[in-house]
């Protein structure tokens with residue numbers, strides 16, 4: 001599986017894993033972390049689709065999602 005048609009690497013396979021396992025797997029998590037932090041790998045840095053995305057709208061959507069998840073899951077459980 002690839003996250004988009006511009007991406008050259010495979011980040012998992014549904015031939016050997018379930019779709020949720022691939023999408024929630026470490027490779028996709030790593031890519032999402034890179035996209036959110038802006039620490040892009042070369043493939044994403046040179047991606048021709050990047051100018052199509054409104055960064056402000058993306059951030060608003062992302063933070064809205066994170067806030068809804070925070071409310072859905074409740075406060076974090078303290079360790080120790």
Ligand code: SF4
Nearest residue numbers: 004006007044047049
């Ligand atoms: S930046 Fe481009 S190559 Fe990277 S995941 Fe997004 S659309 Fe795909």
